[in-house]
Amino acid sequence: MTGSTEFDGGAGSPPARPEGESSPWASHWSRPESDTESALVEPAESPAVAVPAQSVVTVPAPAPLRAVPVEAEAWPTREMMAGRTVRGHRPSASRPAKPEQGVRTASAVGLAGLVLFALLAAFFAWVTAEPLWLAVGHGHDGKATAIQCVGSGVSQRCVGDFTADSGLVVERVALLGVDQSTLPQGGQSQLLARMVGSHSDQAYVGDALRGLHLRWVVSFSLALLCGLGIALSTGAIRFSDRKARRAAVATSLAAPLLLIIGFLAASY
Secondary structure, eight states: OTTOOOOTTOSSSOOOOOTTOOOTTSOTTTSOHHHHHHHHHSOOOOOOOOOOOOOOOOOOOOOOOOOOOHHHHSSSOTTTSTTOOOGGGOOOOOOOOOOOHHHHHHHHHHHHHHHHHHHHHHHHHHHHHHHHHHHTTOSEEEEEEEEEEESOGGGOEEEEEEEETTSOEEEEEEEESOOGGGSOTTSOOEEEEEESOTTOSEEEETHHHHTHHHHHHHHHHHHHHHHHHHHHHHTGGGOSSHHHHHHHHHHHHHHHHHHHHHHHHHHO
16 A cells, blocks of 8 residues: 555564664663663652542531621621620619718717817816916916815815905905915915906916916827827828828817917907
8 A cells, every 4th residue: 555654573563663772662671771770860750649539518508597687797796886885794783882880880989089089178278278378477466365265185175355466356266276284274364376367267376376387288288189189089190191181180189279279368
């Protein structure tokens, strides 16, 4: 047949190759030495990985969704919206706390202490006023006539008339500092005395005139201690705020001073 190629060795045999060229179907042991060395240098083929057969999973159709309000689907959620309080953290309604028994007791003690120390401060202020005026030189000098003395020591009470050097006469005044041992038995005696003014109801004689400074200093100090007692009993000294504590303590100490000033003005 024209154009056909004839092969030697039968129709099914491969075509003849030139001499010295190896056949691709020949094994590497039958190849020349140069081909065997080059085959050893070539990288080995990666092993075949078996791919598992894919399985088909059938997903059922979802159930029809119920209608949800647009407000619930919006972002942020109801709890995160401004001006809304989380229901779980909503503060409970505050109830008026009942006063504890300790608070009532402290209030009662503070009120009782205030009244007690205020009365004591008023008494010591009254005792301070006249000795202080006489100690600084204010008053009237004269003579006192003892009429009657009762008791002895601290409980002694003497009554008499006071006659000032200026001619002022004050009857039935209390005489302080009278020594009964120096008085004549069954008679009246005249003693040197001093009075703050005609409105006063007591005159100082004998030992009372020599201890005027001691009288007003002691009573003045006791009045100031009453102010400290007011601060302690009312709790003013235990305030946590420094400014409020200073104001409360100053007010407690100023109360006796105001009482002393008031009695000094009244007895002048």
